[in-house]
Amino acid sequence: MMPLAERGAALLGRRLVRAEPMSGGDLSSLVRIVLDDGSAAIVKDGPDPPAEAGMLRAIRAAGIPAPEVFAADLRTLVIEPLPAGGGNADADLGRVLARLHAVTGDDYGWNRDYAFGTVRIANHGSEDWPDFWAERRLLCHAPHLDAALRRRIEALAATLPERLPARPRPALLHGDLWSGNILTDGGRVSGLIDPACYHGHAEVDLAMLSLFGAPGPAFREAYGEAEPGMAERRAIYRLWPALVHLRLFGSGYRSMVEALLDATGC
Missing domain, CATH: 3.30.200.20 (Phosphorylase Kinase; domain 1)
Structure with missing residues (x-):
């Protein structure tokens, strides 16, 4: 080959x-x-x-x-190779993400499915955000979990219509936004890489961004104010990458999944 x-x-x-x-x-x-x-x-x-x-x-x-x-x-x-000399770019990242999230789709999802390694990601569209998150981002993992985790995920999914907005603006999401996928150079964002795009609630990217280390206050100042209730939704949105990591990399991520479920009360 x-x-x-x-x-x-x-x-x-x-x-x-x-x-x-x-x-x-x-x-x-x-x-x-x-x-x-x-x-x-x-x-x-x-x-x-x-x-x-x-x-x-x-x-x-x-x-x-x-x-x-x-x-x-x-x-x-x-x-294309991009410059990646590093440096704090929290303020510019806030501006960049605000522009990304200003792009709006017709519904939730993407025009094709894709995968993280062996984990297939279903993206067929939905006009109901809680249903999309329940079916495409939580319950899709249930067959691959043990009975205890499966029951907790199913219980959480059943409550999403009361926990998530029914139709937030379908923002363009990076979809796998953590520091390793943000290139910076000279205090500016030189590129977002390794995307897993779809249209959804903008808070999904923000929840992922702070899962493995959060940007400083300059980011929020540049991005804009948080939506009411964001703190309560954060654990629900972080469950998606945590479940993907559990399936890809094994039991070392189980405690993260359990802690996030604890935070939701399920």
């Missing part, structure tokens, strides 16, 4: 000069390539490169910094 770097160069119709391994995520391999014309690109594999390409294009179409997609096929995604 052609190595990842060579596949990327072939998709661009160029000759590979050099390949530099990069630290990637848990679910894909990543390499930086230099081509015979002196240009560079990032090449990655993953469960569904065409889906990721479509999401990156949607983010860029919203005027949000993200890598340009150079090429994609069923196994390989080739994207």
Whole structure:
């Protein structure tokens, strides 16, 4: 099988000069390539490169910094390298997310399903937000959980019409927003990467963003005021990534799932 770097160069119709391994995520391999014309690109594999390409294009179409997609096929995604020198960009991140979330869809969901590794993500549309979150983000995990967790998830799902707004504005979401998927350079956001986009309640991205370490107060000041009741909904929205992590990486995430369920009272 052609190595990842060579596949990327072939998709661009160029000759590979050099390949530099990069630290990637848990679910894909990543390499930086230099081509015979002196240009560079990032090449990655993953469960569904065409889906990721479509999401990156949607983010860029919203005027949000993200890598340009150079090429994609069923196994390989080739994207633009972005500066990532680091630095605190909390205020700019607030502005960037506010612009992203200002983009509105017709309903909740996305135009295709995709996956986190072996965990398939169903995204067929719904006009009822509590139903979407219950069916596509919580109950979909129930067959893969033990009886105790399954009962608690089912109990929570049954109460969502009383806990979540029926029809919040269907904002464009990054969908997997944590610090590792936010590139910064010189105090600004240079790009959002590794998206899992769909349209939904904007608070989903905000809940995920603070799951593994929250941005400072400059973020909230730039983003805008919290909706009433956000604190009560945070654990419900954080359950989605916690359940995905439990299925992908095992029992080390069970305590996180249980703590979030405790916070909901279920």
